[in-house]
Amino acid sequence: MNKRENREVTAVNIAILGFGTVGTGVYKIIKKANRLTQNLHVKHILIRKNKKPDLPEMTDSFDEILNDKDLDVVVEVIGGIEPAHQYILEALKHKKHVITANKAVIARYMDEFTKVADENGVKFYFESSVGGGIPWIQGLERALRVDDVNKIQGIFNGTSNFILDQMKRSGETFNDVLLKAQALGYAEADPSADIDGLDVANKLCISCDIAYDYFVKPTAELPIFGIRNITEDDISHFSKEGYTVKLMGKSHQHGNEFDYVVEPTLYHGDTLEANTCDNYNLISLHGETIGNLKFMGQGAGQLPTANAVIQDILDIFQNKEHLKR
Numbered sequence: 228m229n230k231r232e233n234r235e236v237t238a239v240n241i242a243i244l245g246f247g248t249v250g251t252g253v254y255k256i257i258k259k260a261n262r263l264t265q266n267l268h269v270k271h272i273l274i275r276k277n278k279k280p281d282l283p284e285m286t287d288s289f290d291e292i293l294n295d296k297d298l299d300v301v302v303e304v305i306g307g308i309e310p311a312h313q314y315i316l317e318a319l320k321h322k323k324h325v326i327t328a329n330k331a332v333i334a335r336y337m338d339e340f341t342k343v344a345d346e347n348g349v350k351f352y353f354e355s356s357v358g359g360g361i362p363w364i365q366g367l368e369r370a371l372r373v374d375d376v377n378k379i380q381g382i383f384n385g386t387s388n389f390i391l392d393q394m395k396r397s398g399e400t401f402n403d404v405l406l407k408a409q410a411l412g413y414a415e416a417d418p419s420a421d422i423d424g425l426d427v428a429n430k431l432c433i434s435c436d437i438a439y440d441y442f443v444k445p446t447a448e449l450p451i452f453g454i455r456n457i458t459e460d461d462i463s464h465f466s467k468e469g470y471t472v473k474l475m476g477k478s479h480q481h482g483n484e485f486d487y488v489v490e491p492t493l494y495h496g497d498t499l500e501a502n503t504c505d506n507y508n509l510i511s512l513h514g515e516t517i518g519n520l521k522f523m524g525q526g527a528g529q530l531p532t533a534n535a536v537i538q539d540i541l542d543i544f545q546n547k548e549h550l551k552r
Contacts, residue, residue, distance in 0.1 A: 239544055242271035242292045242323075244314055245305035246285070248412070249328050249355070252533030253302055263541055270298060273305075289314060293321045300540055303327040312336055319343045319351065326539045328355035328532055331420075334429040338442045352539035352549060357430040359385065360531025361524040362538075363510050367437055368550035374514030376438040380477040381510030382503050383430040385527030386414045386421035387454050387474040389506045394462045395471060401457060413506050413527055423453035424474065424489040431476035431489060437550065438512070439480055443487070451489040465493060471501035499523070 241257070243250045250272070257267045271292045272284045280286070292298065301318040303325060305311045311332045318325050320343060327333065333340070333356050344351035354364045370376055382388050386408055393404045405422070408414035420426040428445045435443045454474050465472050470493040478487045494501040499521060503509040508526030513519050525531040542549065 237266060237544065239267050239299050239540065240270045240295075240297050241267060241300045241302060241540065242273065242295075242298055243269060244273040244289075244292075244301060244303045244311075246272050246274060247304065247306070248529045249304040249532050249536065250302070252529035253304070253536050256530070256533050256537050264537060267537070267540065270295065289317075293317055293323075298323055300324045300326060300543070302536055302540075303329055303332075304536070305329070306331070308332050308335065315340055315351075316343055319347055319349055322347050322349055324350045324352075324540075324543050326352050326355075326536050328353070328536060330356040330426065330429040330433060334432040334445050337433065337436055350543050350549075352542065353433070354539050355532045355535035357383065357433050358508050358510055358522065358524070358535075359526040359528060360534050361508055361510065361522045361526060362535070363434075363508075363522050364437065365549075366520065366522055367434065367512055370512055370514045370517055370520065371438065371550060374516050375480075376512050376514050377480045378478070378513035379431070379434050379438055379511070380475055381522075382473050382500065382508050383427045383476045383510060383526065384421055384474060385506030385508055385525065386418065387424075387427070388503065388508070388526070389413050390422070391454060391457070391462070391472055391474065392504050394457075394459055395466060398459055398463065400459050401455070422455050424451040425453075427451075427474060427476040427489045431478060431487065434476075434510075435478050435485065435487065438478075439485055441485075449487055449489075452491065453489075454491055457491065469496050470494065471496060473500050473503070475500075 257264055257269050269284050274285050274287055276287045301323045303315055306329055311329050315325050333353050340351045357363050389408050390404045428451045432443045432445050472491050475492040476489050506527045509523045511521040
């Protein structure tokens with residue numbers, strides 16, 4: 228039996244904006260040159276002004292990247308709102324495909340990015356922005372080809388899940404486990420987005436945008452509750468009663484209306500949610516004919532997230548269309 232042939236991808240020139248955790252991961256996977264990534268080539272890496280370049284691909288000139296006529300794809304992994312927002316728009320207007328893992332900027336500007344990409348005949352893909360290495364957006368889009376999706380819920384944030392899981396296992400305080408998460412690279416120096424539910428809110432907004440075909444922008448009016456005030460005594464009490472607490476993003480659609488909340492939620496010990504450990508995510512949807520679908524995997528980490536970025540690049544050059552919005 229012949230080995231199954233992969234659809235070939237012609238040479239693709241890529242610029243990576245930002246060389247932090249995810250950007251470095253994308254570079255590592257491409258340099259490994261395994262399977263279809265053999266045809267991917269990192270031509271530029273955008274670094275901060277006045278930062279000494281460590282690699283020959285590094286540049287501090289975004290104009291150099293925009294004006295490179297041989298460049299096919301821009302991967303934005305700077306994070307935050309600006310300058311990421313303007314960089315993405317300029318890249319699309321210069322007819323470069325854009326892939327991003329930046330959930331904060333997508334949640335605020337998805338409609339604008341999609342419109343500009345369509346106007347310029349290029350793609351804007353963002354699988355890695357929700358669920359890290361989990362093919363959540365792909366799964367959601369596939370379900371929507373047949374079904375209306377009327378429910379989304381999940382553990383969207385690996386950092387908060389790690390903290391709650393470790394508090395239950397060790398009996399340590401919130402602050403002690405937070406320090407451990409920071410030491411392991413799961414939590415940022417400023418962990419507010421993770422522990423106050425803002426990261427989950429961005430990811431839930433993106434998911435609702437796709438599922439309901441309605442742009443849901445994260446605002447102060449949306450009900451968002453984090454885990455900052457959960458104590459080791461709370462965790463112990465829940466455990467004695469047979470429950471585990473998880474930070475959940477939840478939404479239901481009813482006709483032309485939908486609800487939305489980010490909040491800590493108790494789950495009985497025999498549920499999948501209660502048994503989702505460490506930095507893992509568990510995200511689910513419900514469709515009329517498909518029923519309940521759950522997607523589980525590492526929702527944070529350098530290589531799982533970078534893998535999802537690479538998958539988006541390969542989709543473009545294998546002509547695998549994502550859902551039109």
